[in-house]
Amino acid sequence: MKAAVLRNTPGKVTIEDVSIDKPQQREVLIRTSAAGVCHSDLHYAEGHFPTRLPTVLGHESAGIVEEVGPGVTHVKPGDHVVSCLSVYCGTCEYCLSGRLVLCRKRGLRRGRGGPQRLSDGDGGAMWQFLDLSSFGEQMLVHENALAVVNPEMPLDRASLLGCAVTTGLGAVFHTAAVSPGESVAIIGCGGVGLNAVQGASIAGAARIIAVDPIPSKREMALLFGATDVVDPADGDPVAQIQELTGGGVDHAIEAIGLKPTTEQAFAMLRIGGTATIVGMIPMGVKIEVPGIDFMSEKRIQGSLMGSNRFQVDIPRYVDLYLKGRLKLDELVSGTIRLDQINDAFDQIRRGEVARNVVVFD
Structure with a gap:
């Protein structure tokens, strides 16, 4: 698949061929429909916050489930979903006390010593950004990173619910x-x-x-x-x-x-x-x-x-949008191609936009 890869910080992303694995236990393969370009992505690209490199950036997205791994119960192929970086384990003290956004994410990532969800053309590990890596034609994530939404919801608008709106x-x-x-x-x-x-x-x-x-x-x-x-x-x-x-x-x-x-x-x-x-x-x-x-x-x-409970919050926000009570159309400054992400980052630096959205074919 094509994806926007960050190899150095501070640095720009490059569009590369990236391999994506098959879904393993409780993992979900998604065909990405749209991904918002968030200021947080730029913070990491500029090196203000640490992340393992190389990585595929992006964390605000929506798409359609293509395949699920063993043990997945929350979603099924064909579901329209919104991703959220607030992936939770459901068993730590924060989850059990209702503060899912503070989850320590135990057991949700693949071990560093084994095959990763993403890899480069030579088989080298490519690290997943914020458990999502949305700037790619596909995503492979834990099922607890997804909220199922009404299929009537436009997915380019739905992508914004994963970060900016929820936050x-x-x-x-x-x-x-x-x-x-x-x-x-x-x-x-x-x-x-x-x-x-x-x-x-x-x-x-x-x-x-x-x-x-x-x-x-x-x-x-x-x-x-x-x-x-x-x-x-x-x-x-x-x-x-x-x-x-x-x-x-x-x-x-x-x-x-x-x-x-x-x-x-x-x-x-x-x-x-x-x-x-x-x-x-x-x-x-x-x-x-x-x-x-x-x-x-x-x-x-x-x-x-936003101290979210995203699997509850996001479907409610979808209802508000479909009823005309939540503004999302006005939030989109423009739709762009994957290879225009660096230009979108420049617009963010200049303070020119609310949200650009990458739309995949």
Whole structure:
């Protein structure tokens, strides 16, 4: 199969012929239909986070099941599925206590000493990226990485549910638990941030303030349900939000992954407010907040993939989309070929897009 391979970091992907194994115990072979190009893929390609090389990048995808291995009970050939990197084992303490997104993934990967799911043309091991490797014409994954979806759902739209939508909506619904009538500020209006905006709207937030320096993204935030937008170029965004709200917001959601914006998220809270950090802060970066603010019961917390329960969440998001209540069409900046991924990464660097989607023939 053709796949986008990363061999060096920082580096660009190359389109290569990659071999994919037959499904073994509880593994599923999928014909990939579409894969979103996420900023997280770029973080790894630039070397901000470690991954074993060479690898096939990609982690936000949808496709159709072609073949299943022994012991698979969750899916069958012909099923339309969305993949999610929150693959879970179902037996560790986190799974058993209902926090599947924190699973330690015991026994879900092939041992490093044996044949891997992917290999190069010479038979050398190619490491799977985030248990998925979506930038390939096929995927071989554990069945617990998949959610079955309504076949009426367009698969190019469905692919976005595997990361951007699940992370943004989940940060609002699950991690922050936004209640009707509360105020929410979202810092960063890329794919994840825009979904946090529409999640806050669906949750019934009374005031939704979107913060982004790019005019087109502020316009999209209004389309997705923001009541106000803030341009950091107009002055300190914390001061702007405090003026808009008369003292701060109940919830601030950071969807960029930078030290300054994370600290701003905490600073723009009202008394008793909560900052939820969704963005991927680079390794080694430390966050500083005023200790005295904890005496006002302000809180700061992380959110991994929106604290999702993806096999429950994703079918529900499909229903919302099919009923016209969830915006996905507007999220797609463009559809591209596999060999255009490096160009898509450049667009992400320039802040030009919400989501490009690789569509496979």
